[in-house]
Amino acid sequence: MNYTEDDLLPLSALQxxxxxxxxxxxxxxxxxxxxxxxxxxxxxxHERVHEAGEESRxxxxxxxxxxxxxxxxxxxxxxxxxxxxxxxGGIWRPFPVEHKRGxxxxxxxxxxxxxxxxxxxxxxxxxxxxxxxxxxxRTRRRLEVDFDGPLRRKTEKAAARLxxxxxxxxxxxxxxxxxxxxxxxxxxxxxxxxxxRVSVAGYLDRMLEExxx
Numbered sequence: 001m002n003y004t005e006d007d008l009l010p011l012s013a014l015q016x017x018x019x020x021x022x023x024x025x026x027x028x029x030x031x032x033x034x035x036x037x038x039x040x041x042x043x044x045x046h047e048r049v050h051e052a053g054e055e056s057r058x059x060x061x062x063x064x065x066x067x068x069x070x071x072x073x074x075x076x077x078x079x080x081x082x083x084x085x086x087x088x089g090g091i092w093r094p095f096p097v098e099h100k101r102g103x104x105x106x107x108x109x110x111x112x113x114x115x116x117x118x119x120x121x122x123x124x125x126x127x128x129x130x131x132x133x134x135x136x137x138r139t140r141r142r143l144e145v146d147f148d149g150p151l152r153r154k155t156e157k158a159a160a161r162l163x164x165x166x167x168x169x170x171x172x173x174x175x176x177x178x179x180x181x182x183x184x185x186x187x188x189x190x191x192x193x194x195x196x197r198v199s200v201a202g203y204l205d206r207m208l209e210e211x212x213x
Contacts, residue, residue, distance in 0.1 A: 019109040061086075081099070083096075099134075104139075
């Protein structure tokens with residue numbers, strides 16, 4: 001089954017989804033956003049990458065701010081950078097490069113976003129994309145990512161879950177963890193405060209139930 005143009009969701013939302021479904025819902029259902037220093041630095045970094053334009057050096061051509069789409073996954077977006085490497089036989093093999101401000105994350109949210117770009121390129125160009133890279137601004141290094149079977153399946157499942165979440169229109173309840181401290185929406189999400197209110201409400205419910213026995 002393919003999605004229609006009207007069904008397409010932002011490819012970048014996959015990174016939000018894998019990081020935290022509540023964050024994804026706050027941004028893409030409730031339209032909430034609160035920029036902090038980290039997101040501002042990331043935005044400026046992406047703008048600089050996109051402004052650099054195209055270039056060609058020998059066996060590598062570089063395209064920036066490249067539009068992407070997948071009707072199979074129901075995604076639309078843009079790639080920061082796609083390098084096209086010339087291979088034997090004159091084939092230009094796409095190699096997507098995503099730019100991130102910070103450092104590698106403990107989860108696979110960045111890798112899923114990059115893999116989704118590769119799946120879009122495969123659908124659009126009819127050519128296999130085996131790998132790509134994430135450039136992290138803090139470490140100034142590229143992390144190469146192989147688009148193997150498990151990562152492809154996780155990306156496809158994340159795309160399907162993204163559509164389910166957005167169609168439901170329901171924002172998941174908060175689950176406070178260490179990563180909440182680095183989230184730009186922590187002051188809007190209030191995970192600790194909401195968790196305490198839920199705990200108190202649950203305690204009162206239990207007391208009332210015991211009193212009725």
